[in-house]
Amino acid sequence: RQAKKVIGVQDDLKLTVNAIKVLEARYLLKDENGNVIETPRQMFERTARYLALVDIFYEDDIYDKEGKQKERKIDVEEKPEFLSIWEFxxxxxxxxxxxxxxxxxxxxxxxxxxxxxxxxxxxRVKNKFAEVMLHRKYVPNSPTLMNANTKLGQLSACFVLPVPDSIEGIFNAVKYAAMIHKSGGGTGFSFSRLRPKGDIVASTMGVASGPLSFMRVFDVATDVIKQGGKRRGANMGVLSVHHPDILEFITSKDSENKVLSNFNISVAVTDEFMDALLRDDYYPLRNPRNGEEVKRIKARQVWDLIITQAWKTGDPGVIFIDEVNRKHPVKHLGEIESTNPCGEQPLLPYESCNLGSINLSLFVENGKIKWDDLRDTVHTAVHFMDNVIDANNYPLPQVAEMTRRSRKIGLGVMGWAEMLIKLGIPYDSEEAVELAEKVMKFINEESHRASMKLAEKRGVFPAWEGSEWWKKGMKIRNATTTTIAPTGTISIIAGTSSSIEPLFAIAFIRRVLDGQELLEVNPLFEEIMKREGLYSEELMHKVAETGSVQHIDDVPENIKRLFRTAHDIDPVWHVRMQAAFQKYVDNAVSKTVNLRHDASISDVEDTYILAWKLKCKGITIYRDGSKNVQVIYKGTKT
Ligand code: TTP
Ligand code: GDP
Ligand code: 5AD
Known part of the structure; x- marks a missing residue:
C-alpha cells in the first residue's frame, strides 16, 4: 500500500531523498488509511521515549538486584493519561x-x-537516546524503529530457532518463523538434527524425506506471508558438513527455478573437517538420529563442491562452527549451531539479539577521529540496547526466556568506508587494516565498560555464573556487546556507506518510480572533485557507466586511490578487513566479499581459506553477475 499523504516529513533533519523514501514506505507510522502520521523526527523520539521508560525499573527504590523471589501484583487496570496504550x-x-x-x-x-x-x-535519558539517533550517530536495527510504541512491539532483528527431528518439532519451527517474519525479524536454523533422506521413521515404518525437503516447506511459508509483514522474511539454513545429505545441500540453490530463494545457506565446517582437508584425507558422515557413522568421504570432494557452487551462485557460505563455539562467552548454556540470516549473529536455539550501529563517518573532524564523542555514543548505545531487551515484546515465551538469560546485544558500525575517505586512507591498505583494529578495539572495550557499568546498578546477566566472564571475574550486564551487521537499510537512513563495506559505486543511475533516471554521485567524491575544480555532470555520467573511476583519465591518481569500489579492491583486502574487525567483535561480522565476474574458482578457494586462517567465524562471497538471487534486497536502484 502506498503512502497517500505525507505530513511534515520535510523536517530539519537533513535526511537524504532515499532515506525519506525508505522511511515513508515502511518505518513511519501510518493511520488505517495508509496516511503517514509522523515525521522522521517523531519516529526517533517515539523510539527514544519508549526505550527510556525502561529506566524506571532500575531506580534504587524499585529494583532489587539480589532478586529475592517475591510476588508483586499488577492491580492497575486503568492506563494513566501520559502513557500510550503500547507504552503502558x-x-x-x-x-x-x-x-x-x-x-x-x-x-x-x-x-x-x-x-x-x-x-x-x-x-534526560530520552533526550540522550534521541540525540544520537537524530544526528544519525547511532541507529538501532530496523525492527526497533518500526515497532517501538506499536502493537507489535517486537524490536529485534535476529533469531535462531531449533529444528528437532520430529514432524511436530519441524512444523512448530515453521510456525514460529512465520510469527517472527511478520514482525520484521530474520530467522536462522540448523537442519543438522534431522535424520537424512531415506532413513527410517518408526511409527509409520515409512521413509524420512530429509532436511532439504523440509527446508522447502520453510521457504514456501516465508513466501506466503511476505505480503502482510513489515518486510519480507529472510532465513539462514545451516547444515553440518558431517550430515549425510551434505552434498545435496551444497548444490540445493543451483537451479534455474528459484528454489530456496528465501534462504541464505551455509555449511557448518568443523576443525575435524579442515584437518582432513589439509591432510587430503577422508572424514566421517554421521546420522544425527543415532550418531552412527554412515560413511567416509574425501574432504576435498566436499570442499571443491562448496567452492564451485559458491563461485557459480554465491551459495553456500561457510561457518567455522568450532571457532564460533570456542569464542562463545556462554558455552555453559549450550552449543551454537546457526547464525541469523546474514551471518553476523551466532545464537543459541531460541535466542534473539537486537543490533544497532554507529555511523563512523560522523566521527571525523579536521582529519582526526573524535574519540571522546565516539566513546559517549558507544555508552549511550549500550544503555539503549540493554533497555531493548526489557522492552521487547518477544514473539515466543521460549525466546523471551533464552534472550533474557544472556542479554546479548550487538553494537556495530556503518560508514567505515566514508570514515577512511575523510581520513585520506585507502580501504585496501595496511594503514586501513590497522585502523580497523584500533577503532573496533576501542568500541569493543568501551562497550564492555558500558555494560559493566550497567551491571553495577542492574546486576549481571542471569546466566553470568559459569560464563567466560565469570571465569575472568568480570561482572557484566550483557554476554556479548558487539556485532557487525550489514546495515542494509539503516545505512540508507543514516545516509552513509553500509557496514564495513567499501563504496559499491562512485556514481550510478537510479531509476525512480515514474520512469525518470537520476544521476547519483557519492557526496564525498562530488565534494573533492568540486574542490579540485574537476567536477562536471558529463564526467559523472561517464563514471556511472561502470561505477568505478579507476579507468577515467580525468580523475587524478590520488583521488582514484581513495575511491576504489568493492570490485576494484582485491578480495584479499576484503577478507583482511573482515578479520581485522572480527578480532575485536564478540559476535561475528557480516561481509560481502565482492568478486569480479572474471574471478576464478581458485580465487574463491583462496578467499575461503584465507578467512579460515585469519580466524573469521564465517565467509561468503558474491561474484558479480552470478545468478544468485539475494535474500536481502538493499532497496537501492529502484
Ligand atoms: P517423527 O514425527 O518423530 O516420527 P516418529 O515419531 O514416527 O519417528 P521416530 O520414532 O523414528 O523418531 O519424525 C521423525 C523424522 O522423520 C523427522 O525427521 C521427520 C521425518 N518424517 C518424514 O520425513 N516423513 C514422514 O511422513 C514422517 C512421519 C516423518
Ligand atoms: P537493517 O537494520 O534493516 O539495516 O538490517 P541489516 O541489513 O543490518 O540486517 C541485520 C539483520 O536483520 C539480518 O541479519 C537479518 O537477521 C535481519 N534482516 C535484514 N533485512 C531483513 C529483511 O528484509 N527481512 C527480514 N525478515 N529480516 C531482515
Ligand atoms: N552466510 C552468511 N551471510 C550471508 N549473506 C548472504 N549469504 C550468506 C551466507 N550464506 C550475507 C551477505 C550480506 C547480506 C546481504 O547477506 O554477506 O552481508
Missing part, C-alpha cells in the same frame, strides 16, 4: 517479568507513580 502494555509486560524473577521491591502502581515523579530523569 510494555511496562506491564516488563514488570511481570521482573516480579516473577523477584527483581521488584514494589507493586506496579508504585512504578507508575514513580514514572510521574521521576519524569525529569526519564526525560
Amino acid at each position: 502494555n510494555m511496562l506491564k509486560r516488563a514488570f511481570t517479568y521482573f516480579s516473577k524473577e523477584g527483581y521488584m521491591k514494589v507493586d506496579f502502581s508504585y512504578v507508575l507513580d514513580s514514572l510521574k515523579s521521576k519524569w525529569d530523569k526519564i526525560e
